[in-house]
Amino acid sequence: MLIAILLGFLFSLLLVFTGKFFKGKPGIISAAIPLVLFGYFLQFIPEISAGGTIVHSYSWVPSFGVNLDFTLDGLSLLFSLMITGIGFLVFVYTAAYLKNHKYLDRFYGYLSMFMAAMLGLVLSDNLITLFVFWELTSISSFFLIGFNNSNPESRKSAITALAITGLGGLSLLAGALVLGSVGGSYSIDELMNSSGEIAASPYYILIAILIFGAAFTKSAQFPFHFWLPGAMKAPTPVSTYLHSATMVKAGIYLLMRMTPVLGNQEFWNSTLIIVGSITMVYAAIHTLFRTDLKGILAYSTISALGILVFLIGQGTEAALLAAAVFIVVHALYKATLFLVTGIIDHQTLSRDVTILRGLRKVMLPVAIAGFLAAISSAGIPPTIGFLGKELTYESTLALVGTPLLWIALILITKILLLHAGFVAGISPFIGQLPERFEKTKKPGILLWGPPIILSVAGIVFGVFPGIIEGSLIKPVVAAMGQDAGDQHLQLWHGFNTVLWLSVATIVIGTVLYFTIKPSQKLVKMVTRVEYISPESIISGFWSLFNKFSSLWTRIFQNGYLRNYVSTILVFLIGLTGYVLYNTANFSMDFSTLSEITVYEIVVVTILLIAVFFVVFTRSRLAAVASMGVMGLAICLIFVFYSAPDLAMTQFSIDTLTVILFVLVLYRLPRYLKLSDYKTRIRDGVLALSFGSIITILILEVLAQPVNMEISEYYAQNAYLLAHGKNVVNVILVDFRGSDTFMEISVLAIAAIGVFGLLKLRLKKTDQR
């Protein structure tokens, strides 16, 4: 299974080297990867539907309980099949959609990276691993949204999406850590067993809020929804794949996965119901005020995600069944509508619903796909959409409390979604074909094939729900700890309230479709209240934050090294001095000190002379040289106190430092007295107080009892365990080898930094 997950990463790595080959026509070969994976996951259906789960475990960082544990159960199987299945169609579609794009290979690289990350996300059983893959999906989404990186709008949307989903990622990490420490494990499977303890713990609310933070940002719930419409700047295959079918459902997945662990609590259920219902109604109303096809679809996607959150919040067996069905429904029809929109955009170069008409004459297969998807989204029988809607109504009717309110809200949402589906899937194809579109080229089969497959699947599953009932849907509910054994998916439920609600939805929705037409006037109406939208409020916060940080930068990062040094010193003196003032006892035991020897006096005298020389000399080179003298004097002190390793290192470092200084200073103009007396006195006071603080600190440290345990351990084991007699070196290369490795990495980074700063300066002509 690890290979199945890593395949996408490996492929994107391969593209780095062989990208040229995948540009243009051969790009379609890459669609083989999701296809193979789809086949791979299909073979697990019998085992999963029989109630089994498949577990693969690889240890990663066992000492922290972080393992690559992958579990395939009903829930992850459904998502895996969606990711690879829709992934395959999107890969194929992309081959035609971005046929002549310069960076098609990069696109495939990001796309397969995303696919792998998403698979990892839904298959991980370990919270930390899940977090890693979660972040990877955010990052690949960032690259894909900003794919047209020459467009500033794209870049802005990409950053907004990354900021919002990244924020959610942090929240997920925090949630995972708290959950792990409360539940005693990072394994979701084990956490399910301790769900009672978790619910009883005082941290339950905190955990739930953190998990909500992750899920709501990723799944674009109110008030974090606004990154999703912005993300529509991405090429349409991306919108189809990431921002409607899979990635935005990662939040839904997380909530479903966490339902057995955190669910069935008052706080969990009511928060989800409230946030979900606000989102679904808010976004559904927004679809009325859009004329851009992708904008309409974006808001209807948010609304659909809201419905899912609402259903998960209900938490009953019927609601979870409805959610599982609705995930399939939505993936099928929304992906189709996006692909259809993409084709229209690709062929006519327009996405404006107010001018698109009669396109069935030039692209009949696309029109069929659009029509089928629209009726599925409307929930008209015999589509699977009808099933999804019936189940939603049914579970909402069974809600305790105020079902009337919820029914009203869900009814409004469904009606508006029907309207949105009709506008996006039907209205561009009916009516009179305007002259300007008469010469529209017919799309190829690579373009219209994928949406046809998806939309026909929506009908087939609707007519024969048995295909997916036992194999896909019920295992999902079972994975969430509920048993949906006695429920059956069927089109005909008899004359009951649910049916009347369905009829009402379809009738009112259709009437609405004929009365409210998308127009510029409606778009203007909504821009008038834009200033109170969450987006404007949050971007207001952002600009405030930007102002604050530039103010901060102007004060503290002013580019003068001397100011940096004095700022650092002032803070050190202040903080350390404060602590020392409160805790130090300023007593010294002179009796334990060893006697002062003659050569120590000599060295210290040299040191003092050198210090004064540095401060008062008028020649720069002389100052550097006497700094070198100070360094060497300190080396001698190290030698006296038997630290030959330190002395050697200090000696070499000092030599090199002096050389560096000389190299730089040799070319500088003559020494000038730049600072006046006041600054000099200020700096002198600063330096003296810093020196005194450090001295006091060292004396205090010496007064503390020394714990010899660690040094004794090293001294005893250096030869036994590491075959070395030089303890210092053994610590460096063996006991603390990882530290050394980090340190040399940092050194290398510093050197690259210096090289970059000095060598890669812009040429005069390139400078602005």
Added chain:
Amino acid sequence: MRTIILKTASAYLLPVLLLFSVFILLRGHYLPGGGFVGGLMASIAFVLHAFANGLSNTKTLIRFHPGFLMPVGLALAFLSGMAPLMFDLPFMTGLWYPEAIPVIGSLGSALFFDIGVYLVVIGVTLTIIFTIADTI
């Protein structure tokens, strides 16, 4: 600063200093020394050569940009840390060849780690100094 004495001396000093730095590197496990100091000494040897003969001559002598030593050293250190994984031991476990080898003494993964440190230090120091000397 180019004197004939320094120039002549540096021609002989360079190999001797380099040899000395390798000596320091190898003795590190038992006696004061090690990859870090050894690397610094080797870089000092090159810097001395550059002072006496000019930077461009030293660069031709080294043939490649010293910066390339950094990834090589990092890779060597990393691989010596990874090696124990092949024997199902945790990362960075010291591996030792059971018998001592003449001249070098007992051989272990720590030696390769130290050689990695040595190379990185040479690479870093020379890159920084050469870059600064070049641009100023």
